[in-house]
Amino acid sequence: MIDWQTVFYALFAVTAWLLFTWQCLRAYRLAQPSEGDGRGDVLVAYASQSGRALGIAQRLATSLPDGARLLPLNRLDLDSLQSARQLYCIAATYGEGEAPDNAARFLSQFAQAELPDLSSLRYQVLALGDREYPHFCAYGHQLDAALAEAGAECAVNCAEIDCGTEQMAQAVDQWLGAIVGEAVTAEGAHSYGEFLPWTLQSRRCVNEGSPGAPMYALRLSPPATQAVDWQAGAIAEIRLPGSAMRAREYSIASLPQSESVELLVRLQYDEHGQAGMASGYLCEQMALGEYVELKLRANPLFATPEGDTPLILIGAGSGLAGLWGHLEARRQSGYRQNWLVYGERSPACDRPYAEQIAELERDAYLPGLDLCFSRAEQNAAYVQEVLRQRALALQDWVSRGAVIMVCGSRDGMAGGVDAALREVLGTAGVEQLENDGRYRRDVY
Structure with a gap:
């Protein structure tokens, strides 16, 4: 005898998955640069x-x-x-x-x-x-x-x-x-709207005892009456209350299904040991329940690759935020060809999202995983050194069409990673990846 209730729930689940996949694919295509239909002149x-x-x-x-x-x-x-x-x-x-x-x-x-x-x-x-x-x-x-x-x-x-x-x-x-010669509308996937008051829901230090500066995971929620949406790779622009300081930009670590924006913010200090205005406010001064003005901005140049394309995610420190949304999006779509290379200081203290990373690895969403620590007592390494050590695997993934995405410090990690990629893949190979949109960076 057919269990129609089971059949119904199965069909509902398949339909929901197909709808979600279609929406992700449509959003990805809308965000991608197109060469247009001009004559070329x-x-x-x-x-x-x-x-x-x-x-x-x-x-x-x-x-x-x-x-x-x-x-x-x-x-x-x-x-x-x-x-x-x-x-x-x-x-x-x-x-x-x-x-x-x-x-x-x-x-x-x-x-x-x-x-x-x-x-x-x-x-x-x-x-x-x-x-x-x-x-x-x-x-x-x-x-x-x-x-x-x-x-x-x-x-x-x-x-x-x-x-x-x-x-x-x-x-x-x-x-x-x-x-x-006329008004030009702001349609398109490159902009999500205006500044709105987002409320701080939670804040926790993710690296207690670290030899580096504290890093906090902050979760902010939009106004209850405001529907918001974004794609992995998007950026949050934040303006502090009562400040003439310009908006600061942060990579978003969450997807809209969580109904909140999650950020990883490193507490910055100046040469006198004073906390930075933006990071000091967000990490120390802002109270739970208070709000800041936040605007979402798309970054189509750092969008999640289409389909089950192999994906190499490389980052360090708070750069994990800019990579995490892509891993979440890939898991929701059922795409498993993911390789994460992530670096921090101490293996004992600097392990943000450790449980989630272990879960992704357990569920076969991270067939490639390299965590490295620059202050480890044994096998200390930076991410660029890992890429050199894993040169054959890197070449293999790229030969299979992998997209490389890098997020983190421009002058530190990102520069070293770029040099390592050019050593392993050749300068011409890296430039071809850039031309093909397969080498994407969100660096700061």
Whole structure:
């Protein structure tokens, strides 16, 4: 005799899983940069690290009457420039006045004994930056100068936008409207909304006794009447109450199914031993039940890979937050080809998410797992050293189509990891991964 109740629940579970998978796939595809349907004589190029410049470029490319080809600057060669009539560049400045990852090689094409002839090209540059940091909009101006020196005609002087101000959105809208000739809507997956009051639900230190600075897991909930959504890889922008300080950005470790945003925040200290304004408030001063203004922002350049693509996640310290959402998303989708390489200081104290990691490994969602500790009494190592030791496995995963995702300190861990990847895979191999969107970084 058929147990119809069992059949019903089985069908319900399968339907729910298929619906969830479809929603994840649709969100992933909406977030991905598309080259558009332009003829190729109008180019919209972006230099974007955390998705802001990409979002603006997507809005422009889809709003131009005849369409445009949308692509990162690294994929824009001199032949394409010489055959185009119009180029729009949206360029963020990263690090110490440098180009973002997807634009780091573009200007090397201009470092030749004989400059290219771009006299038939008109161009316009929008430079994004933050005035709190030195070298404000430096890369945008480098780009503008290189194009002008090659003979390209500047349609409008390089525009600067300070991303740390509340007026940023209005300034972007004005810049886009001046090009298109009408208001440009903010549709798309690159933005999730405005600042809202999020309440601190819980806070716990995840590395008590560590030789390093304390690190806290914070969980914040949105207003009860507000429906919120985000994808793994998204960023939380936080503004402190009563402070003129600009918003600070944190990688999100949770998915919306948890109905809260979880962050990993390292308590920072200045040269006088004083806690940093943002980390000090979030980790020590803010009381449970209090709120901060928080805005969710998508980062499509750090999205979870589509389907059951092999995934290598590399991080250290609080960078685990930027990787954890991807592991959660992969588990919910039933995708098991995951390899986590994570580094911290002490094996006794520095083990955030230890129980969850053990559970993923037990359930075969982490066939690759390498935890390393720089202060261990035996076999001390950094993540970049692990990658060199595991060179054959790394080459094998990449040969099978793996995507590499890195999250953590730019000047410390991320730089060392990049050097190790180039040693193991070759510089040309790493650059090909970048071009294919298979080397993604959320570094700070």
